[in-house]
Amino acid sequence: MAGLNFSPGMRGQFxxxxxxxxxxxxxxxxxxxxxxxxxxxxxxxxxxxxxxLAGALTLGWLAWLFVSRGHLPxxxxxxxxxxxxxxxxxxxxxxxxxxxxxxxxxxxxLSFPSYFVVRLVYGALEPSTFLGSFWLLGLAIGIGAAQxxxxxxxxxxxxxxxxxxxxxxxxxxxxxxRWLAQRRSREIIGVxxxxxxxxxxxxxPLMSRIGRHEHPEISGITTQILPYERVLPPGLAAAAISRAxxxxxxxxxxxxxxxxxxxxxxxWLLNVRLRAQYHxxxxxxxxxxxxxxxxxxAIRLGWNVSGIPGPVAAILEKEFxxxxxxxxxxxxxxxxxxxxxxxxxxxxxxxxxxxxLAHASDFAFPIGAAYALxxxxxxxxxxxxxxxxxxxxxxxxxxxxxxxLLGKNLAHALVLACEVIAVxxxxxxxxxxxxxxxxxxxxxxxxxxxxxxxxxxxxLSIYTPKKIDYGAFGKQRxxxxxxxxxxxxxxxxxxxxxxxxxxxxxFGSIWIAAVIFLILAGLAAIGYVMxxxxxxxxxxxxxxxxxxxxxxx
Amino acid sequence: xxxxxxxxxxxxxxxxxxxxVQDVNLSVAPGQFFGFLGPNGxxxxxxxxxxxxxxxxxxxxxxVLGLDLAKNSVxxxxxxxxxxxxxxxxxxxxxxEYLNFVGRMYxxxxxxxxxxxxxxxxxxxxxxxxxxxxxxxxHGMQKKLALAAAVIHGPRILFLDEPFEGVxxxxxxxxxxxxxxxxxxxxxxFLTSHVLEIVERLCSHLAIIHKGRLVAQGSLEELRAGVxxxxxxxxxxxxxxxxxxxxxxxxxxxxxxxxIVGGTRRSDQELSWLG
Numbered sequence: 103m104a105g106l107n108f109s110p111g112m113r114g115q116f117x118x119x120x121x122x123x124x125x126x127x128x129x130x131x132x133x134x135x136x137x138x139x140x141x142x143x144x145x146x147x148x149x150x151x152x153x154x155l156a157g158a159l160t161l162g163w164l165a166w167l168f169v170s171r172g173h174l175p176x177x178x179x180x181x182x183x184x185x186x187x188x189x190x191x192x193x194x195x196x197x198x199x200x201x202x203x204x205x206x207x208x209x210x211x212l213s214f215p216s217y218f219v220v221r222l223v224y225g226a227l228e229p230s231t232f233l234g235s236f237w238l239l240g241l242a243i244g245i246g247a248a249q250x251x252x253x254x255x256x257x258x259x260x261x262x263x264x265x266x267x268x269x270x271x272x273x274x275x276x277x278x279x280r281w282l283a284q285r286r287s288r289e290i291i292g293v294x295x296x297x298x299x300x301x302x303x304x305x306x307p308l309m310s311r312i313g314r315h316e317h318p319e320i321s322g323i324t325t326q327i328l329p330y331e332r333v334l335p336p337g338l339a340a341a342a343i344s345r346a347x348x349x350x351x352x353x354x355x356x357x358x359x360x361x362x363x364x365x366x367x368x369x370w371l372l373n374v375r376l377r378a379q380y381h382x383x384x385x386x387x388x389x390x391x392x393x394x395x396x397x398x399x400a401i402r403l404g405w406n407v408s409g410i411p412g413p414v415a416a417i418l419e420k421e422f423x424x425x426x427x428x429x430x431x432x433x434x435x436x437x438x439x440x441x442x443x444x445x446x447x448x449x450x451x452x453x454x455x456x457x458x459l460a461h462a463s464d465f466a467f468p469i470g471a472a473y474a475l476x477x478x479x480x481x482x483x484x485x486x487x488x489x490x491x492x493x494x495x496x497x498x499x500x501x502x503x504x505x506x507l508l509g510k511n512l513a514h515a516l517v518l519a520c521e522v523i524a525v526x527x528x529x530x531x532x533x534x535x536x537x538x539x540x541x542x543x544x545x546x547x548x549x550x551x552x553x554x555x556x557x558x559x560x561x562l563s564i565y566t567p568k569k570i571d572y573g574a575f576g577k578q579r580x581x582x583x584x585x586x587x588x589x590x591x592x593x594x595x596x597x598x599x600x601x602x603x604x605x606x607x608x609f610g611s612i613w614i615a616a617v618i619f620l621i622l623a624g625l626a627a628i629g630y631v632m633x634x635x636x637x638x639x640x641x642x643x644x645x646x647x648x649x650x651x652x653x654x655x
Numbered sequence: 656x657x658x659x660x661x662x663x664x665x666x667x668x669x670x671x672x673x674x675x676v677q678d679v680n681l682s683v684a685p686g687q688f689f690g691f692l693g694p695n696g697x698x699x700x701x702x703x704x705x706x707x708x709x710x711x712x713x714x715x716x717x718x719v720l721g722l723d724l725a726k727n728s729v730x731x732x733x734x735x736x737x738x739x740x741x742x743x744x745x746x747x748x749x750x751x752e753y754l755n756f757v758g759r760m761y762x763x764x765x766x767x768x769x770x771x772x773x774x775x776x777x778x779x780x781x782x783x784x785x786x787x788x789x790x791x792x793x794h795g796m797q798k799k800l801a802l803a804a805a806v807i808h809g810p811r812i813l814f815l816d817e818p819f820e821g822v823x824x825x826x827x828x829x830x831x832x833x834x835x836x837x838x839x840x841x842x843x844x845f846l847t848s849h850v851l852e853i854v855e856r857l858c859s860h861l862a863i864i865h866k867g868r869l870v871a872q873g874s875l876e877e878l879r880a881g882v883x884x885x886x887x888x889x890x891x892x893x894x895x896x897x898x899x900x901x902x903x904x905x906x907x908x909x910x911x912x913x914x915i916v917g918g919t920r921r922s923d924q925e926l927s928w929l930g
Binding site: 400401402403404406412413415416417419420423424427428488489490491492493494495497498499500501502572642643645646649653 | 707708709710711728729730732733735737739740741742743744745746747748751752755756757759760761762763764765766768769770772773776788804
């Protein structure tokens with residue numbers, strides 16, 4: 103990154119890029135759909151603004167409390183929270199983030215520093231950056247309120263911490279994108295994750311053996327972990343501030359310097375990756391083709407699923423090919439189990455301050471299954487998004503949209519079924535096997551929610567499609583209108599589920615919930631069939647808009 | 656007498672205030688190699704999209720093989736093959752998976768779809784990259800794959816939107832051989848292309864669209880005769896003027912096209928900064 107000075111030419115390029123983004127934004131408002139998107143984005147912005155403000159106030163107040171009462175080591179907890187949110191939120195909530203593909207800028211005479219800055223700035227334009235920065239500002243103000251003389255120092259330390267987070271998020275993003283772009287590295291990551299997962303399985307039995315008694319060896323482990331925490335960026339930022347509060351400026355400066363070293367190291371790693379892209383790296387697998395043997399290969403027969411018409415089976419097969427080749431999608435599919443793992447590990451920090459699932463592990467299966475459904479909604483609500491220009495084939499081939507949607511819905515239902523089974527198995531290992539009534543209530547509840555989501559998802563997939571790319575991280579975001587409609591449906595589903603559970607509890611039997619969910623699923627199925635039967639008509643009416651969106655470059 | 660392979664009456668498409676295609680009456684006989692020409696933005700792609708069901712017509716009717724497209728769309732689609740402007744490819748499938756998929760979408764059984772997939776990949780010289788995803792294909796390979804997909808079900812009419820754009824000479828030869836073989840077996844081909852030399856060599860009949868209106872239709876000889884007659888009339892009407900024809904020399908399709916759409920070449924004063 104040496105030589106990063108903004109010449110008039112570079113400034114002109116930045117201005118041109120910013121102007122073209124602005125023009126794209128304005129042009130989008132020409133259509134009703136674009137204006138609806140704008141309104142939806144406005145609501146989303148308000149939501150994030152509220153979260154940012156609430157978080158900043160809370161963190162600021164906590165920082166003030168810790169500094170004014172001398173609980174300085176606790177500052178690290180706040181910074182770890184911000185750090186984890188900043189890095190995990192973009193992965194866990196892809197629906198809210200959108201990555202602008204700025205790699206196409208490479209055809210212009212853009213210098214590497216310009217390219218780097220553009221990638222960094224556009225990549226950083228996401229809610230986690232906005233919220234994280236706002237929260238850190240709140241922290242700085244809270245610390246400044248407790249010790250006004252240290253406001254400037256805290257602000258500088260937290261500014262570097264913010265820069266570190268922005269760079270780290272970008273660095274992780276581009277490196278994961280690189281690894282997941284090729285089948286072999288994707289498989290290696292899968293194996294690593296699997297081993298990681300297996301290792302976690304030992305935690306449950308281990309902890310159950312330990313029980314709730316005092317165990318000095320655990321305090322020993324905590325004592326051993328703490329020094330490592332202190333040399334990691336959140337710990338260093340906290341140390342830099344707390345040492346300054348205590349008046350020991352040399353260790354504070356040392357911690358700050360180390361924090362800067364981390365930021366520079368991450369900057370270097372990001373620089374390595376972006377430089378490879380800048381020099382024309384191709385993240386495809388086409389390069390491998392010349393090494394393949396030239397002998398004729400037998401063409402594998404398509405899937406044959408008994409009871410399902412050939413075209414529907416073909417759609418089902420195609421969906422599975424697409425999903426199995428999408429690193430980002432595979433990554434999100436394992437998230438329900440990861441979330442359960444997080445919950446499972448949570449109670450071990452304190453015997454008394456256990457998390458929700460530690461006290462009510464019966465809810466582990468319903469929560470895991472609900473999360474699996476939530477992840478799937480991104481697919482269900484924009485099911486044509488990844489087809490892009492392939493959508494033309496659906497309009498020119500002699501197959502009805504009813505069949506196309508059936509094939510896609512079947513694929514999504516099977517993915518959900520696999521996920522729910524995986525969650526059930528994970529719950530058995532991590533907590534205890536869910537009881538039959540809980541299992542049945544959950545399965546019927548998920549069935550109802552799935553049918554309702556598929557019904558609305560099919561409609562929204564036709565009315566507000568958005569071109570997405572399964573192969574790249576951050577490019578699976580549906581339209582903002584769809585995201586809001588999806589949130590509304592989820593709120594309704596969870597509301598109905600809560601009411602159902604309350605009724606079941608009032609009658610003292612969870613079986614009642616299963617029966618109610620079955621009735622609701624029946625009603626949702628009627629709606630589903632009605633929408634399916636109208637799908638052809640709606641899709642043909644909307645074909646101009648659908649193809650205009652999905653076939654755009 | 657057989658019904659026309661493709662016939663339109665009063666075909667019109669509006670985009671807001673813009674009339675992209677206006678009152679087009681086309682007639683393509685079965686077995687014809689039909690070229691649909693026009694300058695950029697004339698309405699070629701819009702017309703072909705309406706003929707294949709990718710775009711709704713604002714007014715007018717479309718008959719394909721005697722069937723009304725609006726009323727019998729599934730039956731019509733079963734009998735046509737299409738290479739649209741965007742090629743309709745699924746980027747994250749391999750070539751074999753894509754062809755297999757398309758074959759089954761057109762109702763072929765698994766065995767037939769797999770057999771034809773193997774044959775088409777071999778014919779199009781795409782069989783050597785079985786694991787390569789379509790997104791990693793070159794543009795020319797994608798064109799060949801799109802054409803293979805359009806013919807996998809043995810269509811009676813093939814609609815091709817710029818099939819030779821971005822295709823090298825070898826691939827172009829392969830495509831032309833396949834298209835001519837289809838014509839010899841009685842299929843109808845409707846293509847748009849900017850490569851007038853290829854159209855002149857392949858197509859028996861032509862139509863020219865300009866600013867959304869059909870301005871000429873017929874065999875190449877009929878179009879040539881029309882243009883020459885106009886030139887002769889113009890010559891007779893002006894004293895000492897020239898219509899630009901050399902006696903005894905046939906007009907090429909490019910010359911016919913330019914005369915009909917009134918194209919001029921500007922070369923003198925513009926873009927002096929280009930060096």
